[in-house]
Amino acid sequence: MIQENVSLKPFNSFGLNASARLFGAFHSINELRNALVNRPHETPLLILGGGSNILFTGNFDGLVLKNELKGIEILSEDEHNIIVRVMAGENWHQFVMHCIDRGWGGVENLSLIPGTVGAAPMQNIGAYGVEIKEVFSSLEALEIDSGEIRTFNNEECQFGYRESIFKKSAKGKFIILSVTLRLSKSPHFNISYGAIQETLDKMNVTDLSLRAVSDAVIAIRQSKLPDPDKIGNAGSFFKNPTIDKIDFEGLRAEFPSIPGYKLPHDLMKVPAAWLIEQAGWKGKTFGEIGVHKNQPLVLVNYGDGHGNDLKELAFKIKDSVAEKFGIELTPEVNII
Numbered sequence: 001m002i003q004e005n006v007s008l009k010p011f012n013s014f015g016l017n018a019s020a021r022l023f024g025a026f027h028s029i030n031e032l033r034n035a036l037v038n039r040p041h042e043t044p045l046l047i048l049g050g051g052s053n054i055l056f057t058g059n060f061d062g063l064v065l066k067n068e069l070k071g072i073e074i075l076s077e078d079e080h081n082i083i084v085r086v087m088a089g090e091n092w093h094q095f096v097m098h099c100i101d102r103g104w105g106g107v108e109n110l111s112l113i114p115g116t117v118g119a120a121p122m123q124n125i126g127a128y129g130v131e132i133k134e135v136f137s138s139l140e141a142l143e144i145d146s147g148e149i150r151t152f153n154n155e156e157c158q159f160g161y162r163e164s165i166f167k168k169s170a171k172g173k174f175i176i177l178s179v180t181l182r183l184s185k186s187p188h189f190n191i192s193y194g195a196i197q198e199t200l201d202k203m204n205v206t207d208l209s210l211r212a213v214s215d216a217v218i219a220i221r222q223s224k225l226p227d228p229d230k231i232g233n234a235g236s237f238f239k240n241p242t243i244d245k246i247d248f249e250g251l252r253a254e255f256p257s258i259p260g261y262k263l264p265h266d267l268m269k270v271p272a273a274w275l276i277e278q279a280g281w282k283g284k285t286f287g288e289i290g291v292h293k294n295q296p297l298v299l300v301n302y303g304d305g306h307g308n309d310l311k312e313l314a315f316k317i318k319d320s321v322a323e324k325f326g327i328e329l330t331p332e333v334n335i336i
């Protein structure tokens, strides 16, 4: 059922007090189709998952449809692998726990990422050395204009670092309904990300397990990132930028402590958190909003902040980093 003038505060992890002119939830594909067919002509549409990667800069003058499609189904399995279809409205972290409980490996490094399964391919969620594309098989999506359901395989999704076709040429055209993943019954553990091994050692783990890796990832995340239930935030506000190796060498001559990670094709990834900290923003507060004290890549709403002020702060940060280092930061968060 569609309601009018609904507060979005409970539905966005920044805890911003925006409202939607029209709001409804869909629990089935039929409900979704009905809501689309009956929406007033030319009304802007926003599909909402957990609202953990969205910045509402003001009220949304359109229809917000919250995804409540639920269900997890095993499509096939053999002694090594299991193919699982997950409906898009399932909570991502709960799904990860479901997998760990059953000994299905592949998503344990992605523990505690907030949001829904359906939003996960949007930006190819990633953490601690793993991205969803590594276990992704396909997804089903409803094309908004035609009402047809289309399947996208891994290649068709055009995954990249925090990227997919759904943020580029297919932006705003599809509603992801379900995601199919290929998980492993004989997991290969990915603990190459330094902090994981260190945390496992501190936890005195000698026998590696999916649960142990997940617990280590959760412990690291909880020590670094603010809990959105306590301090409003949307995780990393910007992506980590990629620059040419030659430009990196130039910067290193001027800023000898600049960190960088080698990528193929003579490229380097530079941590945006370092750039923002060096530009003097770490821990700064401006009334109700600010830059987190432990992780400067995370912008925060302490309670009653406004989305537009957060956007302005983000752009000031972007400008100052561009001025100091000549590096352009790109927002990861979807600014609405």
Ligand code: FAD
Pocket: 013, 046, 047, 048, 049, 050, 051, 052, 053, 054, 067, 088, 113, 114, 115, 116, 117, 118, 119, 120, 122, 123, 124, 125, 126, 127, 174, 175, 176, 177, 225, 226, 227, 228, 233, 234, 235, 236, 334
């Ligand atoms: P929403 O915020 O609801 O939506 C995000 C975008 O996707 C919007 O444009 C929305 O319209 C669109 N969308 C959502 N669902 C659908 C659908 N079914 N069909 C079509 N479009 C859709 N991300 C990482 O990659 N790695 C991390 O480690 C990580 N850590 C985080 C930590 C914190 C504390 C927070 C708050 C966020 C973090 N994020 C991280 C970002 C966020 O969790 C992910 O981007 C997540 O996938 C967002 O899911 P959501 O359901 O909340 O999406």
Ligand code: EPU
Pocket: 126, 127, 128, 129, 224, 234, 235, 236, 237, 238, 239, 240, 259, 271, 272, 273, 274, 275, 277, 282, 294, 295, 296, 297, 332
């Ligand atoms: N750093 C600083 N100062 C700080 C904090 C960090 O200089 O106060 C520098 C350090 O050099 C540190 C580096 O930044 O080594 C990286 O920091 P961190 O390990 O915290 O990771 P990140 O690059 O900031 C990325 C993702 C996270 C993901 C983690 C773990 C992006 C944009 N962010 O953060 O994803 O959880 O790695 O893999 O790629 C998200 O996308 O929302 C998100 C939280």
